[in-house]
Amino acid sequence: MSVKIGRNDPCWCKSGKKYKACHQAFDEKIARIRDAGHIVPDHELIKNAEQIAGIKESAKINIAVLDYVAENIKAGMSTEEINTLVHEKTLSMGGYPAPLNYQGFPKSVCVSVNDQVCHGIPSEDEILQDGDIVNVDVSTILNGYFSDSSRMFCIGDVSPEKKRLVEVARECLDVGLKEVKPWGFLGDMGQAIHDYAYSHGYTVVREIGGHGVGLEFHEDPWVSYNSRKGTEMLMVPGMMFTIEPMINMGRVEIYVDDENDWTVYTEDGKPSAQWEVQVLVTEDGYEIISY
Numbered sequence: 001m002s003v004k005i006g007r008n009d010p011c012w013c014k015s016g017k018k019y020k021a022c023h024q025a026f027d028e029k030i031a032r033i034r035d036a037g038h039i040v041p042d043h044e045l046i047k048n049a050e051q052i053a054g055i056k057e058s059a060k061i062n063i064a065v066l067d068y069v070a071e072n073i074k075a076g077m078s079t080e081e082i083n084t085l086v087h088e089k090t091l092s093m094g095g096y097p098a099p100l101n102y103q104g105f106p107k108s109v110c111v112s113v114n115d116q117v118c119h120g121i122p123s124e125d126e127i128l129q130d131g132d133i134v135n136v137d138v139s140t141i142l143n144g145y146f147s148d149s150s151r152m153f154c155i156g157d158v159s160p161e162k163k164r165l166v167e168v169a170r171e172c173l174d175v176g177l178k179e180v181k182p183w184g185f186l187g188d189m190g191q192a193i194h195d196y197a198y199s200h201g202y203t204v205v206r207e208i209g210g211h212g213v214g215l216e217f218h219e220d221p222w223v224s225y226n227s228r229k230g231t232e233m234l235m236v237p238g239m240m241f242t243i244e245p246m247i248n249m250g251r252v253e254i255y256v257d258d259e260n261d262w263t264v265y266t267e268d269g270k271p272s273a274q275w276e277v278q279v280l281v282t283e284d285g286y287e288i289i290s291y
Contacts, residue, residue, distance in 0.1 A: 013048045013238075029183075030236065038185070039233045041221070046238035047214055051145070052280065055214045055240070058142035059149075059278065059290035061095040065138050066151055075130045075156045079111040082136060083122035090140055098139035098146055098217050105262060110137040110150075117205060117246050117254055117264040117272040130156030133166055135274050139217060148213050148242055149290040150276035161249070162271055168200045169247040169273035176225075176245070180279055180286040182237050190227030193245050197225075203252035205272070208264065210242040213278055235281045240289065244276035 005012060011022035034040040047055065068089045069082060087108040090097045097108035105121075112120035112135040113128070120126075120135075128134060137150035152166045175196045179189040197204045210223030221233040225245040248254075250270030257263040266272050278290040 012043055013046070014050065015048070026236070030234065033183075033234055039221075041233060041236060041239055045212055045220060046236065047240055047280070048238070051214065052238075052240075054143055054145040055147060056289060058095065058140050058145040059147035061090060061093045061142055062138055062140040062147035062149055062290045064093060065089045065140065066136065066149065069136050069138070070151070070153070073128070073134070073136070073153050073155070075128050075132075077128055078124050079113065079120065079122040079126040079128070080124040082111050083107045083109050086136075086138055090138075094142065096141045098141050098148070099137075102217060109139075111135070112137070112263070112272075112274075114271045115266045115269050117248070117266060118208060118274060119262045119264055121260055121262055128155050131158055131162070132156075133158060133162050133271055133273060137274075137276060141217075144215075146213050146215070146217050147290040148217070148276065148278050150244065150274060152273050152275055164200075165202065165247065165249050165271060166273045168197065168202060169245070170275050172196055172225075172245050172247060173243055173275050173277055176243050177277075177279070177286060177288075180235065180243075180281060182235060182281055182283060182285075184235050185230055186221060186223055186233050186235060186241075187227035187231035188229045189243065190223070190225045190232060191229045193225045193243075194227070197245065197247050203248045203250070205246035205248060205254055206252060207254065208246060210244045210276075212239070212241045214240045237281055237283050239281040240278065242276055242278050244274055246272055246274045248272045 007020040100108045132155040134153045139148040176189040176193040212219030250268040253267035280287045
């Protein structure tokens, strides 16, 4: 939005329309909100129709891979076997696993078990046991477009306490999605999720949040779930980001494994649960892109 565009110039969104008939009023509204002291997105965070179409094709693979994991995950298999499932299925569909070698991450998927909050590195030595809860976080690249979502899986006979944690973590997404509206703020969603989790006796990880996604694996904005209504970045049509609150059964404190410098654990050893969806802000609400 720093480049001055004439009213009769082609719109920056590449729609082929003149600026005055496309995004001029949109930009002027954003400018008024920015001038009122709020954080607003730059044009680079707003996806156009061509980009959205490409991201949706990537998401088709991402969803299919998670479906494939759901069909095959079971007690007795190693987390490395899940990595193999994800890697081979992604490649067979023409995509590429985004986590592989991303900032040195050595595997094609994050698999986080029980008290592992996120970024669990698959291993032949980690065997899924009856009663475990597991987050499988899949991210896909297709033709330069990125998709990202995760699901929780209950392995065998899971305790009622763990099942309820997984359920409430999923409900947090639904609560947050209701607040995804154009011209609202990310903090509207963040507070709704925070308040819902805490009302059920859980805590919400503070240091790790969601992120913009689509043209890169991780883009702005960073998305907090410990935020306040009316704060954080303005949501506008064309913005795309993940909703992925990490809900702890116990205390909020976490730590990073000092051996692999990736895997995040709860400080008190109690389980954590996380579901992730990739959403697009639309003219009248939102569209789930990957889930």
